Amino acid sequence: MMIVNEVSKLTGVSIRTLQYYDTIGLLKPSKYTESGYRLYDDTALERLQQILLFRELEFSLKEIKEIIDAPNFDREKALEQQIELLTLKKEHLENLIDFARGIKTIGVKKLDFTVFDTKKIDEYSKRAKEQWGETPEYKEYEEKSKNMTDVQQKDVINSFMLIFAEFGKLKEKDAASDIVQLQVKKLQDFISEHYYKCSKEILSGLGKMYAGGGEFTENIDSYGGEGTAEFTAKAIDIYCQE
Numbered sequence: 001m002m003i004v005n006e007v008s009k010l011t012g013v014s015i016r017t018l019q020y021y022d023t024i025g026l027l028k029p030s031k032y033t034e035s036g037y038r039l040y041d042d043t044a045l046e047r048l049q050q051i052l053l054f055r056e057l058e059f060s061l062k063e064i065k066e067i068i069d070a071p072n073f074d075r076e077k078a079l080e081q082q083i084e085l086l087t088l089k090k091e092h093l094e095n096l097i098d099f100a101r102g103i104k105t106i107g108v109k110k111l112d113f114t115v116f117d118t119k120k121i122d123e124y125s126k127r128a129k130e131q132w133g134e135t136p137e138y139k140e141y142e143e144k145s146k147n148m149t150d151v152q153q154k155d156v157i158n159s160f161m162l163i164f165a166e167f168g169k170l171k172e173k174d175a176a177s178d179i180v181q182l183q184v185k186k187l188q189d190f191i192s193e194h195y196y197k198c199s200k201e202i203l204s205g206l207g208k209m210y211a212g213g214g215e216f217t218e219n220i221d222s223y224g225g226e227g228t229a230e231f232t233a234k235a236i237d238i239y240c241q242e
Contacts, residue, residue, distance in 0.1 A: 001030065001031075001039040001040065001041055002039070002040050002041075002045075003033075003037055003038065003039060003040075004018050004019070004029075004037065004038045004040070007040050007045070007048070011045075011048060011052070013048070013052070018038070019038075021051070021061075022038065024061065024065070025065065026051065026061060026064065026065045026068075027044065027047055027048055027051060028044070029044065030043065030044050043218050043219075047068065050064075050068055050075070050078065051064055051068070053079075053082045054067065054068075054082070056086070057082060057085050057086070057089075074205070074209060075209075075212070076212070088120060092118060140195070140196040140197065144194065144195065144196075156194050159190070159194075160190060160194070161219070161220075161223045162223070163183070163186060163187050163190060164220045164223045164224045164228055164229075164232060165223040165224050166183060166186075166224075167180075167183055167187075167220075167224050167228050167231060167232045167235070168223065168224020168225045168228040168231075169224070170183060170231075171224070171225065171227060171228060171231045175231060175234045175235040175238055176235075176238045180235045181235065181238065181239055183235070184203075184232075184235050184236055184238075184239040185239070187203075187232075187236075188200075188203050188239075191203070191206075200239070200240040201240075203236055203239070203240055204236065204237065204240040206236070207232065207233040207236030207237055207240070208233060210229045210232055210233050210236075211229045211230045211232070211233035211234075216229065217229040217230075220232065
């Protein structure tokens, strides 16, 4: 665990900014000390890395929060998009540097402004944002959650995580057994009722994400015990192949 001062020194993000991220729900501390100091674990720092990468790409805080909190958020996919956008920005900067050096060396021979064109970057950025914020699943989730109070949303999340706690109690059983497969159906039905229609295709993707490491895996294992995320993913895979 790191206190907010240490996180600020490590990341270069000001304490005031970290406090603001907490206030708007973008980056909540992992816990607080008895004295009220914010504490951040590795999972929180991973989320901060994602936030900072999106900020480098000039996404607004509102857009970043919507993307990272989206039920279908895929960290690997986000990294691929971030790498592509950063590569486009790198190429753009290199072209500008070459252009400026050319002016310095030989002077302005032609009034060419194409080097300043950022349409390619803007278009890719727009498509990336649309993929996260305009999916039917996310729109359905927004519709279902828009009238919920904070307490109701927390209740839904707690009920959702209790399903994984039940998976944890079933870890010693065969993932293909009826009781485990019924638990997968319970998970699918819960997602459809409270978030968005969860097809087997979507559920299969979620299963891979649950066992993919990072925040999802850690949260699931914290409720069901070590190995719960991997067991759940295996059970989901069997369910989706039927």
